[in-house]
Amino acid sequence: MNRIMAVLGLVTLFGMSYNPIAQCGTKGRSSEGTNGAHLKKVDQDKIAWTKKKAGYWKKVLSRKQLLVCRQGGTERAFTGKHLYNKKSGVFVCSSCGHVLFDAKTKFKSGTGWPSFYDVFKKRGAVKLKVDRSYGMVRIEVKCARCGAHLGHVFRDGPKPTGLRFCINSVCLNHRSYSYARKHKNAIAELNKRRKSKKKSARR
Ligand SMILES: [Zn+2]
Numbered sequence: 001m002n003r004i005m006a007v008l009g010l011v012t013l014f015g016m017s018y019n020p021i022a023q024c025g026t027k028g029r030s031s032e033g034t035n036g037a038h039l040k041k042v043d044q045d046k047i048a049w050t051k052k053k054a055g056y057w058k059k060v061l062s063r064k065q066l067l068v069c070r071q072g073g074t075e076r077a078f079t080g081k082h083l084y085n086k087k088s089g090v091f092v093c094s095s096c097g098h099v100l101f102d103a104k105t106k107f108k109s110g111t112g113w114p115s116f117y118d119v120f121k122k123r124g125a126v127k128l129k130v131d132r133s134y135g136m137v138r139i140e141v142k143c144a145r146c147g148a149h150l151g152h153v154f155r156d157g158p159k160p161t162g163l164r165f166c167i168n169s170v171c172l173n174h175r176s177y178s179y180a181r182k183h184k185n186a187i188a189e190l191n192k193r194r195k196s197k198k199k200s201a202r203r
Contacts, residue, residue, distance in 0.1 A: 033065040049146035069148040077112025080169025096146035
């Protein structure tokens with residue numbers, strides 16, 4: 001969460017035009033995504049997800065998932081399958097199965113997209129990037145493991161973080177907590193890599 005606050009702080013620091021009520025956008029197609037069938041028979045933790053080429057994603061994802069998750073598009077508001085999903089468990093990346101959000105942090109924002117006030121286990125779930133598309137300055141949220149575009153984060157969320165992660169349903173699949181326990185190593189591994197990267201940058 002410190003990193004998230006730092007990125008958001010940077011935006012303020014440099015006086016960029018930041019619009020906290022900007023929504024996700026209106027681009028999108030009607031077909032729903034796949035339910036992660038390509039992830040069921042593979043050892044997700046051993047795959048070099050960032051090295052997967054466009055041809056692979058074209059084979060395993062639906063057209064809508066390709067447009068949103070791999071090309072940075074946005075699904076139409078109030079059309080996503082997880083908008084009203086209140087089941088307990090976790091939401092994972094529909095591209096690579098990485099655990100992203102705990103259902104406990106999902107809240108009704110009224111914006112038309114699934115909204116969360118925090119990420120799963122604070123670190124190693126998502127990465128943030130400044131996005132200057134469409135004449136706005138927003139903070140893009142990406143999957144930390146495969147780099148899939150997920151949505152944006154804004155500073156008009158509820159307590160305790162004050163953040164609103166505005167996420168496209170098509171980039172998410174719902175899974176149980178036992179799935180999250182099985183995949184906790186992926187998050188630990190990403191944190192380890194991030195720490196060693198920081199150390200080598202300081203040298
Ligand atoms: Zn992913």
